[in-house]
Amino acid sequence: MHNVYREIASWLEPLGVNVRIDAVGNFRALYPRDRKSDPRLLIGSHLDTVPNAGRYDGILGVVIAAALIEAWHGEKLPYAVELIGFSDEEGARFGVPFIGSRALVGRVDDDLLNSQDAAGTSAEQAIENFGLHPADIPDAGLHANVCGYLEFHVEQGPVLEQLALPLAAVEAIAGQTRMKFAFRGRANHAGTTPMHLRADAVAAAAEWITIVEKEANAHPEMVATVGSVIASPGAANVIAKEARVSLDVRHRTDDVRVGAVEKLTEQAKQICSRRRLSLNYSTLLNQPAVAMDPFLIEQIEIAIGASGCKPYRMVSGAGHDAMIMAEKVPAAMIFLRTPGGISHDPAEAVLAEDVAKAIECGMHLLHQLASEADFLKGTPRA
Ligand SMILES: [Zn+2]
Structure with missing residues (x-):
């Protein structure tokens, strides 16, 4: 034993x-x-x-x-x-x-x-x-x-x-939802590319992450977390072509959680279309x-x-x-x-x-x- x-x-x-x-x-x-x-x-x-x-x-x-x-x-x-x-x-x-x-x-x-x-x-x-x-x-x-x-x-x-x-x-x-999102833009030189000609994946992800926090604050007892952010290629002088981020949303009421997740997914799409990026996402866990x-x-x-x-x-x-x-x-x-x-x-x-x-x-x-x-x-x- x-x-x-x-x-x-x-x-x-x-x-x-x-x-x-x-x-x-x-x-x-x-x-x-x-x-x-x-x-x-x-x-x-x-x-x-x-x-x-x-x-x-x-x-x-x-x-x-x-x-x-x-x-x-x-x-x-x-x-x-x-x-x-x-x-x-x-x-x-x-x-x-x-x-x-x-x-x-x-x-x-x-x-x-x-x-x-x-x-x-x-x-x-x-x-x-x-x-x-x-x-x-x-x-x-x-x-x-x-x-x-x-x-x-x-x-x-x-x-x-x-x-x-x-x-x-x-x-x-x-209940808990776990998802992963990939914001996809275009890598380019950080010194020579003017701001208005960029498709910066990290800037897009960052804009969305602040919305995740706001959405959680809008619902009593909701918690939402982006615990992982991976930029690639991940160099100080290169505009990131991709930002992969995680999402974890939890709430006692399934409808409230699912509604918030749908809204956040929609926001990510809007940010990507406004910034001329593409978006990929998938759901890893949807637990009532x-x-x-x-x-x-x-x-x-x-x-x-x-x-x-x-x-x-x-x-x-x-x-x-x-x-x-x-x-x-x-x-x-x-x-x-x-x-x-x-x-x-x-x-x-x-x-x-x-x-x-x-x-x-x-x-x-x-x-x-x-x-x-x-x-x-x-x-x-x-
Ligand atoms: Zn335990």
Whole structure:
């Protein structure tokens, strides 16, 4: 067993859990071990991370789940808890995110298994190299008695810190569009070509990028980013013939996001025609927003209030395993304040008192759900 699994197992096994590693490497611990046929609440997050990462993204949610099982130990609740540590959420190795949670909802397909890492190793081969059997992946699927999924996670942004709040209920995970644009003009000498006779690709892209920022500012809660600009030939004394730029637009409402993306595409065309350039573009990702379960959001707010904190609802701009789990079961998330709003960086931090509040909130939530018979009877959605 890999070190991280062994470590978590060593905390949980004395409490009486059934630990297994499923066929895509998810850590799964059922508590109590003998309650396989009871309604089952899943609590977890991911164990993997990104290169040069912080210490809390993902793993904090797994540790909080373990703390809840520990705190609950000795009490009797009318359901079992399955702690899940997802094996691959970030997609850092194979470029495909959510391998762990996709196995639970039955969406590990050949495309995913054939995707390769930088060294040319396929995901399928990596699974075998890890001592697991890809043929067993269907056994990783959701148990029929699962009534819901909860995930504690660092916010990874500055919103809660700015509001001076330790916790929030996540009401939706924003939809996302990713596109690439190529503005194509004509290369020429930077010294001899008068301004009015140029077809400058970088100047055209720059004009458009400021419009991207304005468009995002015009819609509450929209974020839009041009994170990559590549000019070619890329020399100080040559007018650029091409500027390739990326676009990332996120919003909770799909119509608003799609409308903004259409408008931005139209603006890029207009800029190019006015400046006598051509435009090429393609869409890489068009991912709808995912709503979290309204009943669980309400229960989380009650639990946050019972912990002495002010309830707050927010949208997650980042993707999480919860949005994959929401395809099949009621799912919801609890965010913890992120000092400085810094994540995916070694400076990522949490406040110990916020973690204590999260565990307190989790305990209230587990007790509240114990008296919700309809919720516990829930079956996976088709
Ligand atoms: Zn994460």
